Amino acid sequence: MTAPADEAALTAAWRRSAPGRAPWVWALDWDGTLVDLAPHPDAILVPPDLPALLSALHQPPERLVVIISGRARESFARHLPDFPGAILGNHGAEALGLTPPDPWRAAIGEWAAQVPGVWLEDKGATWCVHWRAVDEDQRPALLAAVQQFLDTAHDPVYRARWGHMALDIVPQAANKGTALAAWLQQQVGPDWRRRALVAALGDDATDEDMFSVVAPTGLAVQVGHREPTQAAYRLPHPGAARRWLAARAT
Numbered sequence: 001m002t003a004p005a006d007e008a009a010l011t012a013a014w015r016r017s018a019p020g021r022a023p024w025v026w027a028l029d030w031d032g033t034l035v036d037l038a039p040h041p042d043a044i045l046v047p048p049d050l051p052a053l054l055s056a057l058h059q060p061p062e063r064l065v066v067i068i069s070g071r072a073r074e075s076f077a078r079h080l081p082d083f084p085g086a087i088l089g090n091h092g093a094e095a096l097g098l099t100p101p102d103p104w105r106a107a108i109g110e111w112a113a114q115v116p117g118v119w120l121e122d123k124g125a126t127w128c129v130h131w132r133a134v135d136e137d138q139r140p141a142l143l144a145a146v147q148q149f150l151d152t153a154h155d156p157v158y159r160a161r162w163g164h165m166a167l168d169i170v171p172q173a174a175n176k177g178t179a180l181a182a183w184l185q186q187q188v189g190p191d192w193r194r195r196a197l198v199a200a201l202g203d204d205a206t207d208e209d210m211f212s213v214v215a216p217t218g219l220a221v222q223v224g225h226r227e228p229t230q231a232a233y234r235l236p237h238p239g240a241a242r243r244w245l246a247a248r249a250t
């Protein structure tokens with residue numbers, strides 16, 4: 001894998017690719033891509049000119065901005081209250097229109113009925129079963145029951161992921177790549193690869209799924225420095241990403 005090319009190469013590639021393609025789509029991660037990372041997700045500082053920049057970029061139907069983040073969609077109500085583009089939260093799980101299968105709800109209901117302190121956080125497309133509040137001496141039996149269920153409950157669509165005192169129940173296919181492809185299919189059409197120019201910007205390993213979706217005909221851009229990456233281009237930090245996008249908005 002060759003190292004990603006720099007900003008000048010990215011701009012040249014943009015100028016080569018953009019004429020004749022429509023719409024132009026900017027698929028943007030948020031944390032570490034448009035805003036600097038913070039010790040806690042609530043502690044990010046949103047640059048004062050960022051909301052206006054994103055609004056200026058989003059000029060439908062010819063120019064579209066879609067933010068694809070690991071955050072829940074609601075979190076953007078505070079950070080980008082007037083954003084006119086699309087937001088795909090939860091790594092895209094929200095966009096799939098799925099909900100976990102019934103046997104899971106039944107099993108979780110049983111655990112909650114038998115063990116005080118178990119509770120289900122229902123986020124729509126994804127669920128999280130928490131047991132932080134369960135008495136420590138009751139936890140081993142609970143976890144054994146959970147494991148026993150998982151050993152037999154193979155669902156073709158959903159899977160369970162152990163977290164810290166929690167079990168995440170998420171769609172197998174929910175990643176930023178499938179979410180972006182589904183969104184492009186809906187918003188642009190099945191021939192989006194031929195018609196649209198898609199630039200995907202992201203800093204994290206989960207953004208690689210977006211890169212592999214856009215790379216054949218679009219621009220995959222890593223923000224920051226992380227290896228390995230499939231991105232063909234690199235911008236060194238969120239400030240550079242904002243500056244590069246601002247130059248596209250004029």
Ligand SMILES: [Mg+2]
Pocket residue numbers: 029030031032033202203204
């Ligand atoms: Mg990120």
